Amino acid sequence: MKIKNILIILCFITGLNTAFANEGWINILKAGGNNKGILCTKAIQGAIDKASTNDGGGTVYFPAGNYLTGALKLKSNITIYLDAGAVLKFSENFDDYLPYVEMRYEGIMMKTFSPLFYAKDAENISIKGRGVIDGQGKVWWNEVYRIETAKGPIPLTKWQKMWDEQNPAIGYEPYYKRTMDKKFFRPSFFQVLNCKNILIEGVTFQNSPFWTINPEFCENITITGITINNPHSPNTDGINPSSCKNVHISNCHISVGDDCITIKSGRDADGRKYGVATENVTITNCTMLSGHGGVVIGSEMSGGIKKITISNCVFDGTDRGIRLKSARGRGGVVEDIRVDNIVMKNIKENAIIMDLFYDKSSKEEPVSERTPIFRNIHISNLTGTDVKKAGSIVGISEMPVQNISFSNINIQSEDGFTLNTTDNVEFHDVKVTTKMGASFEIENSNNLILDNVATMKPIANTPLIKLTDVSNMMINNNFPMFATDIFLEADGAKTKGIYLKNNVFNNVKKVVNKGAALNAAAIVE
Incomplete structure (x- = not known):
């Protein structure tokens, strides 16, 4: 009987070992990598390539330790798994992000530095674990500062010359010339193009060179339980789905140098050319601290944005809370937005802002594909304290902001709500306690209800x-x-x-x- 039991146990253990062996886990330390902070891009990329060729894919596993890599190209059916205590740092050498790849920068398609994590036309990609991923973005920020603060013309770097060579004919509006003239476009931390079934869970991202999580033209994206920390840094948005469908963002903690979560769909004519809206997005149970905006829609929304829900979130210390922004020339429709159960505190500017006059210098023009539209937006069950301004809604003369409602709102602010060029706006059970001015100041607007x-x-x-x-x-x-x-x-x-x-x-x-x-x-x- 004892021999029989031993044989059963041995068979069980052998079965477990076989099962684990077939799971496709690749320990990066056994695949040529190291956890001593020595550059090992080739080993990590090799492990990713190998995992993607396994039947059913595989997992590249990072045990505790310090790792250093350049840009990584993610493949179908792979998982990057960082154990607790694992820190994956990205190289500070710009050459480690060559060759240039096709990507989208602030809503315009171009060729430039590879994102730190990059994929195109792939599916079933995951980044998971309790480890930390550090973009070491300061070198990128400093290069932007160097270019922007130069007094007079400065010699082009080899990367700027490469950009010129590989982008011979990119169209853009005159207002964007200052950005394009830099010819230096920092990579997003995570940008995948035309991919399906993306999962990012548990990990911490910090010090992004530019936008952090930036799926483009993707479907079925889940981002849950992650932390993003980009202190004192330019344009380091947290999560920016753009021209994506079926996006779920939950249980995240975000503190960044720009907007915390931003929903986009391309810029101006380039965005309208692709014409892919961002739709079916849920954002819930997130906390947002430092950032220009908590949840922002636009300003690149030329492909359209629709069917968005934002619920059960806390904004504490952001410059603005809920912000929608666009301008003449962008085009696109933002519609079917629901915001519910929100707490705001220490908001340095507007708790709520909907602004179609983001480009203040624009002039009235006939309604066309260039005309942006905000409509069917409903905000309820919101509490705000220590707010500078309760809210601002600003339409353009040819296209007022339309069909907006506020229900069960309680805001304590220095200044109240202002509305200008709106149509069909309702306030129900709204308390706005100000330190100066009217709680509700409305101009050039039609069809309104102020109820209780x-x-x-x-x-x-x-x-x-x-x-x-x-x-x-x-x-x-x-x-x-x-x-x-x-x-x-x-x-x-x-x-x-x-x-x-x-x-x-x-x-x-x-x-x-x-x-x-x-x-x-x-x-x-």
Whole structure:
């Protein structure tokens, strides 16, 4: 009986060993690599190539230790797995990112340095584990600073000359000339083109040369449980899906030198040429600290952006919270956006901003494929404290921002909401407590509802609501609970059809303060 049991155990162990052997795990230390910080790009790339040729693919495994590599080309059916204690650093030598490859830089296709992780036309790619991946981006940042701060012309580097040779005819709008004239385009940390089934889980990315996680023209992307930390660095966005479909971002912690999460789809004519929207995106359970914006849509949105949900997120210390930005000439439609259950604190500028006038110098033009559109955007259950400005919505004269709603919002800010050139905007159960100015200041807009809006601390001789050239508006179900000097101030020859219904103004000294240009019949009480 004992011999039989021993044989069974041996068979079991042999089976396990066979199973593990067939899993396709390649320990990089057994494949010519080292964990002493000595450059081993060839060994790592060789392991990736070998893993991709196995039936069912394979995993390149990094045990604890320090690794150094140049650019890596990811293949189909492979996993990069970094164990706890593993630190994979990328080379500071620009030559380790040659030859130039086709990639997308800020929404324009070109040939330039290879992204640190790069793939094209591949599928089933994963980066997993509890290790750290360090882009050592400072050398890239310093080179940009050197070019930008030069006083007068400076000699072109060999990389700038290479860029000229390999990009003979790239079109772009005049406003983008300053960027293109640099001829130096830093690589994204992770950029994959036209790939499917991407998983990034658990790892920490830090010190990216440029944008960090940047899938382009991809489908079925899951990014979960990662940390991104890019301190004091230019253009080091966190997660930037662009022209992608079916994207899931969850449980991430992001602190970067630019926007934390940004949704894009190409720039201007180049973006419209490909015409691939970013759609079906969920962002949930993320925390965002340092960054120009928490979740941003645009400004490169020329291919369109639609069907986006953002929920259960915390923004603490970002310059802005939710930001949508575009301008004339970009084109594209941003629509079907839902934002829910958000907490913001210490927002240095706007909690919410929707801006179609991002290029302030642009002039009105006929509606065409160049005209950007923001519509069908709904924000609910948001709390903000220590905010500089509650929100700003700015349309362009030929295309107002359309069909927007705010529900169950409570913001404490220095300044309130401003709306200019909007159509069909609603506020329901919204409290905006300001230190200066009206809580709601609306100009050049039509078709609005303000339903149960309030401030917790009315300001002396300052209206809660201020209107200029506004038409067809319902202000209803309002009950100012605290002593209020002025509830509504209205002016402008175009102001008309302002209805005050079902309100209780017992605590209000003056319900309406009428401006000199206001028509006598403009307000109906």
